[in-house]
Amino acid sequence: LPLPPGCLGLHPHQSIVMPDLVAEMYARGKWVMPWTVNEPPRMRELVSIGVDALITDVPALAKTTVRG
Incomplete structure (x- = not known):
């Protein structure tokens, strides 16, 4: 995957991760x-494969889902 100079990371759509x-x-x-997400x-699947963070419309749900 080619990345532009200075790129620190990716914000891909969750469907391709x-x-x-x-x-x-x-x-x-x-x-x-x-x-x-x-x-x-x-x-849960994305966290299990090691993403750094999730961008979501439902942060409270994400927190309880990921942290329990």
């Missing part, structure tokens, strides 16, 4: 913060 994308970005020293199963 897969383990290989996260691994590639981490290998390159970049962070991954997908958007817009509003469904608890997808929140």
